[in-house]
Amino acid sequence: MFHCIAxxxxxxxxxxxxxxxxxxxxxxxIYSLRExxxxxxxxxxxxxxxxxxxxxxxxxxxxxxxxxxxxEYRAERHYIDCLxxxxxxxxxxIAGTLLQKIEASLTTRTRLQTHASKVARPFFExxxxxxxxxxxxxxxxVTLINYSMxxxxxxxxxxxx
Numbered sequence: 001m002f003h004c005i006a007x008x009x010x011x012x013x014x015x016x017x018x019x020x021x022x023x024x025x026x027x028x029x030i031y032s033l034r035e036x037x038x039x040x041x042x043x044x045x046x047x048x049x050x051x052x053x054x055x056x057x058x059x060x061x062x063x064x065x066x067x068x069x070x071x072e073y074r075a076e077r078h079y080i081d082c083l084x085x086x087x088x089x090x091x092x093x094i095a096g097t098l099l100q101k102i103e104a105s106l107t108t109r110t111r112l113q114t115h116a117s118k119v120a121r122p123f124f125e126x127x128x129x130x131x132x133x134x135x136x137x138x139x140x141x142v143t144l145i146n147y148s149m150x151x152x153x154x155x156x157x158x159x160x161x
Contacts (some may be wrong), residue, residue, distance in 0.1 A: 002068065002094065004101055007057045009050065014067040015058070016049035017115050018086055025087040030118050031144070056081060059101050071098040080114040099127055103153050112151045117144075124149050137148035 007015075023031075023040035031039065034104040053072075061069035069085035080102065085094045102112075115135065116124045125131070137144045 002063055002097070002158055004097065005060050005062055007060055007070075009054065011060060011067055012050045012053050013046055015053060015060070015070050016044035016046055018067055018070065018076070018129050019049075019082065019084050020044045022084040022087060026119055028124075030144075035142055035144055038140040039144060041140065050064060058082070059098055061085070061098055063089070069094040069098060073102045074144065078110050078112050083114075083120065095123055106153055110153045112153055114149050115146045117146050121147050121149070124151075128152070138143065 020040045020042065024036050024042075026036060028036070034088075056072040056074060058070045058072040060067055067086070068089040069083075071083045072081040073079070074081055081097060083095055112129070114124060114129065115137075116129070118130075121131065129151040132148040132150055135146050135148060137146055
């Protein structure tokens, strides 16, 4: 059974590994191997991830004690920074559950924002996000394509009123 927990520092290595695995399992017809390596270098930089995760405190989706997905949300900017699911667990509602966790925590009308990859864009569109523009982003000397997306979300209290 899947369950969601708040980030704990002992999971930093697993988050870094899941991120790397998820990126490197993208079809190379969508993002080339060179693009994947620029996006998620091998090996993952654990020190970078430990510092990052300590500041973002993501939600983790677990199956028993195994990490199967995570979502980083920067509340001060209403920004979904990372949303990744282990390749073996994709298309099972995990990303949607993580997104609902964030939306349920909102207390005021909010404009959620994200930069979605070519792979993630359909997921976000299915969950009410609208594409604002295509971006060309430089990572380690390689140009990657992503999309600026937004979603207007009413708080749970307003929806029930």
